[in-house]
Amino acid sequence: MNTKITEYLGDKADYLLNHECKTISKDLLHLPGGDFVDRIFASTDRNQRVLNNLNWIYNTGRLAGTGYVSILPVDQGIEHSAGASFAKNPIYFDSENIVKLAIEGGCNAVASTFGVLGSVSRKYAHKIPFLVKINHNELLTYPNQHKEILFGKIDQAYDMGAAAVGATIYFGSEDASHEIVEIAEAFAYAHELGMATVLWCYLRNSAFNKDKDYHLSADLTGQANHLGVTIQADIIKQKLPENNGGFKALNTGSSSYGKLDERIYTQLTTDHPIDLCRYQVANCYMGRAGLINSGGASGAHDFADATFTAVVNKRAGGTGLISGRKAFQRPMAEGVELLNTIQDVYLAKEITVA
Known part of the structure; x- marks a missing residue:
């Protein structure tokens, strides 16, 4: 094993690398592998063009042929504002450098906006799979609101040669019902044209902030994943869970929220991060839709944090990482x-599924 991996894990190495999952057995999962598209997607209702693009994504970059993916996402210029995102490294105001980083970094795909990818599509769309993010929270309305709006059409992504489209749904928000219908229709049309689909299954509701931030709970994020695969996302993007019990925390006093079964907390999960992430994978039809966890914000320990997230995702049965700010907010x-x-x-x- 690469010694840097254990060095970055530090005192968490044994805790993560030797953990045995006794909740949901790995034998129940559809695990990543070089034959994943043939084994899983070939029997679905996806047409041949979707299979071709999925195969292209899974067979690009350093992870080609493994069934795992490493994707560079840079839509933060809208989602977090361009200044806040690129001030640390202004070269990424230039859209071409985003694609260059994904290629040089050995990624399976580059995920960005209509504008970023369209500005260099004739030069790069045949060199690395393009994942066009079709909706965003524009962040300039005052006061800020949590609402994902379309920034273009599926036909535009198709015309620029994109392999896939991606979208965010803010599950739990006031706008969730509208976003579910809108993105379900968009994904169906993308599949019709032959593009794969990736869904950012994020939670947004101020009520989820209680004694803990339950936007990161395994039970709520797991259910968001389950809604995502329901509208036929081929890959699910989700934040790594940091706690559990969101449904229970919101069912207090006279309030009633959602549905739960105590076995979620007693049999299907523990407080170990791999077991919590395993529950997210289970909600992706036991891995039929690959789970990629987000890399999160950049900080003082990016290499260690990224290694931690990757080990948890892989050992849980996930499909990879989609990490942006940790990569582009530093020299190329x-x-x-x-x-x-x-x-x-x-x-x-040596790092196996737990």
Whole structure:
């Protein structure tokens, strides 16, 4: 095993690398592998063009042929504002550098906006799979609101040669019902044209902030994943769970929220991060739709944090990482190194599914 992996894990190495999952057995999962498209997607209602694009994504970059994916997402220029996102490294105001980072970093795909990818599509769309993010929270309305709106049409993504489209739904928000219908229709049309679909299954509701931030609870994020695969997302993007019991916390006093079964907390999960992530994978039809966890914000310990997330995702039965800010908010050479560090986890045969 790459010694850097254990070095980055530090005192968590044994806790993560030797954990045995006794909740949902790995034998029940549809695990990543070089034959994943043939084994899982070939029997679905996806047409041949979707299978071709999925196969292209799974067979690009350093992780080609493994069934795992490493994706560079840079839509933060809208989602978090361009200034806040790129001030640390202004070269990424130039859209071409985003695609260059994904290629140099050995990624399976680059995910960004209509504007970013369209601005360089004739130069790069045949060199790395494009994942066009079709909706965003524009963040300029005052006061800020949590509402994902379309920034273009599916036909535009098709015309620029995109392999896939992606979207966010803010499950739990006032706008969720509208977003579910809108994105379900968009994904159906994308599939018709032959593009794969990736859904950011995020939670947004101020009521989820109680004694803990239950936007990161395994039970609520798991249910968001389940809604995502219901509208036929081929890959689910979700934040790594940090706690559990969101449904229970919101069912207090006279309030009634959702439905739960105590076995979610006593048999299907523990407080171990791998077991919590395993519950997210289970809600993706036991892995029929691949779970990719987000890399999160950049900070003082990016390499260690990224390694931690990758190990948890892989050992839980996930499909990979989609990490942006940790990579592009540093010099390009360091960004490439960060992406390669994540990929090394998925290339390490010694790191197995728990």
